[in-house]
Amino acid sequence: MNALADMLWVELRKALRSRVPPVAGLMSLFMPLGIGLLVFAARNPEISRQVGLISAKANLLAYSATDWPAYLRLAAMMSGAGGFGVFVFAITWTFGREFVDGTLKDLLAVPVSRAAILLAKFAVVGLWSLVLSLILLLATLVMGALIRLPGGSPAAILQGSGLLLLTSFLAMAVVTPFAFVASVGRGYLLPIGVALLALIAANLLALAGWGEYFPWAVPGLVAQGTELTPVSYVIVALTALAGMLATYAWWMRADQNR
């Protein structure tokens, strides 16, 4: 237990001293800012014309986000994809950096179990992702208030916020395999490539109607309000578990010759 506490300290220290978390924080801020601006532009065509805002795109969004519930649904959908991207960024950095910085070897022949080291890494990524989700939610709410959306009853806002957080949690759960991919790829490139592939596959499979069985499609479907069976949630949970176990197995067995 003490070893785990020590490893948590170590991982938190590494994360807090790095420039990567603030960058990830900014990335989470940009999403709601962007959505808010687009909705604002769509709802105020005269102003957007005056300042020359990209009105064609804004109009597309405008139809879907005219009040609080629709706006929050749009934000949840964005967090399904964008949030996933930011969480992949966080987990890839946390695991991949040990390879990129050459510090992995200092973690291997030590009297602390690799399980404790990995668990601390996953815990810090989880905590970090949670903070990013809350930033995203908060920024979305502030932005919604600033552009004065109608239909902002407490119940509607609460329900929309819940949807956004649920989408974020699901997106968080399906990023654990990227710790494994970062370890196998010994860096950042492979996990980012695989994440892009996963997003493309998620969209294609969702279109084909099989999205509910593909873990990386589930957060997006939930955000869209698709009715899902418990099977989808079980698949997401199993994916999270499998990602952690695969990472552990790889760290226990693979040769580390760099």
Next chain:
Amino acid sequence: MTLAIETEALGKRYGDVQAVEGLSLQVAPGEIYAFLGLNGAGKTTTIRMLLGMVKPDSGLARVLQAPVRLGRREPWASVGYLVEVPHAYPELTVRDNLEVARRLHPGTPRREVDQTIERLRLTEYADRPAGTLSQGNAQRLGLAKALLHRPRLLILDEPANGLDPAGIVEIRQLLLDLTRQEGATVFMASHILAEVARLAQRIGIIHQGRLLQELDLPALERNRRRRLVLRTRDLQAARRSLEAAGHPAAVLDDGVLEVRSQAVIERPEEVSRLLVQAGAPATHLVVEEEDLEQYFLRLIGVSGGAA
């Protein structure tokens, strides 16, 4: 005797390359053992197998009596190491990097961080990010991480890398003190032979993945080739008189006469007398001993070894 390190027929292959083959070595507690080899000879692969980072294809390694297996926690509480280039978390300060190392070795007292910083003369840099350190100071930080928890066994890959001459002397003294005063064992891989000759009590020579020879300092002394080298104004007359006395001599390209006969090497004054009698007195006469570098190169069959 309980050994600090013991390997039995250790082997590792990467694709077509046999990195290490049939490596059996023994390191006694309290000794400084130098593992010599050219770049790519298999030193680092051996070290990684000793540290459980790479799984051997064959054979077995024991470190402080514990069989080495991937992913185990034993026996690392008592082992400090430095593998290849010393890396540290670049955005963390020197002190934070050592604090990380301390927490990776539970039970290490907090004061060791500051003491180790002082010991490795890093005080001035303690609060600087590790990413800004010079190569020499990065090496010092790497050594500091290895020494922090006062291990009984140090496994060091090229410990003198990147250090300036004063730094090399300092680290040499530090390692000698550790073995003499604290009874620590040092296993160090190196290709800096002058350094090894000054430090090690025993030497293992690895070439193309195989241990060619293991020898202690007296054995090195015995195995070293010695020769008598002389200059004179009449090389041929000198050669003839030496050969007449039963001491074969050779004229080398650089205008010196070389005699390898053991009897002559033990009694150079006899040669001097012979040369005077032959009317070709020596202008220069010296008994040369092969140094470790020449010995090593001769052993691995690389040109440049002593003739």
